[in-house]
Amino acid sequence: MSKLIVGNLKMNLLTIAERDRYLESFERELKNFPENKAKIILCPPFVHLEKFSEKFKMENVSIGAQNIFWEERGSFTGEISSLMVKNIGCKYVILGHSERRKYFSESGEIINAKIKAALQDNLTPIVCIGESQAERNDGDTAEIIVAQINQSLKDVPISKITEVVFAYEPVWAVGSDAIPTGNDILEVRITIKKTLVEKYGASAAEKVRILYGGSVNSKNVAQVCVEPQMDGVLVGRESLIPNEFLKIVEIINAIRNNE
Ligand code: PGA
Numbered sequence: 001m002s003k004l005i006v007g008n009l010k011m012n013l014l015t016i017a018e019r020d021r022y023l024e025s026f027e028r029e030l031k032n033f034p035e036n037k038a039k040i041i042l043c044p045p046f047v048h049l050e051k052f053s054e055k056f057k058m059e060n061v062s063i064g065a066q067n068i069f070w071e072e073r074g075s076f077t078g079e080i081s082s083l084m085v086k087n088i089g090c091k092y093v094i095l096g097h098s099e100r101r102k103y104f105s106e107s108g109e110i111i112n113a114k115i116k117a118a119l120q121d122n123l124t125p126i127v128c129i130g131e132s133q134a135e136r137n138d139g140d141t142a143e144i145i146v147a148q149i150n151q152s153l154k155d156v157p158i159s160k161i162t163e164v165v166f167a168y169e170p171v172w173a174v175g176s177d178a179i180p181t182g183n184d185i186l187e188v189r190i191t192i193k194k195t196l197v198e199k200y201g202a203s204a205a206e207k208v209r210i211l212y213g214g215s216v217n218s219k220n221v222a223q224v225c226v227e228p229q230m231d232g233v234l235v236g237r238e239s240l241i242p243n244e245f246l247k248i249v250e251i252i253n254a255i256r257n258n259e
Helices: 016-031 046-055 082-087 098-103 108-120 133-137 141-152 182-200 202-206 221-226 242-258
Strands: 004-008 039-043 061-065 092-095 124-129 165-168 209-213 232-235
Touching: 004 092, 004 209, 004 242, 016 046, 016 242, 039 092, 046 061, 082 108, 092 108, 108 124, 108 141, 124 141, 133 141, 141 182, 165 182, 182 202, 182 209, 182 221, 221 232, 221 242, 232 242
Parallel strands: 004 039, 004 232, 039 061, 061 092, 092 124, 124 165, 165 209, 209 232
Antiparallel strands: none
């Protein structure tokens, strides 16, 4: 199973010039890159999706959206549907991100509706789950993770589960410089797998990828991805710097070659 390295560019690249500089730099770095076995998924803001998908046609670079609406079409001013991003070249969509839960009050129910919309249109949802600092302090991490998985997967059939990707993103690690220990991440990985085994059985659960996200950089990727045997990473800030982002890819590639 190839590793996934997701770049969440968030609300950045404000001008066309800035976007083009980013794309040029990314392409240049990618040309010098040794053989890449991992899968890179770049998730720019909606307005840049078309340009990004035109630019990256190679097999191991895909494009993802940062959000979608749960309805497919109609009178929903300002919203963008899964079919719209799919038709523009997206294969993935980030859903349930803690910033959306926090600033846009996205509930488990809303996230579940969006996941089902994505799956219906064959868009792979990258579903972010994770506990807050207070929940971790109270020893509630596992409980929160299980509850978020159950909410996210309500009415998601077994035929679709292997298309879902989870990203464990502790809320307190996103946009900070704090990261959990490798052991803490491994514990959550086990909790996620166990929950999936109970819901869908071992052979389906085995095929679901689980990424880590939250303050990932090239210096800590061994601790947050290699050590806890994660299936890749979701990178925020560092994905804005192509050569730093590709350093992370390089380290993950090196593990794969050693597997
Ligand atoms: P960060 O963001 O790497 O800047 O912490 C991660 C994320 O939002 O997924």
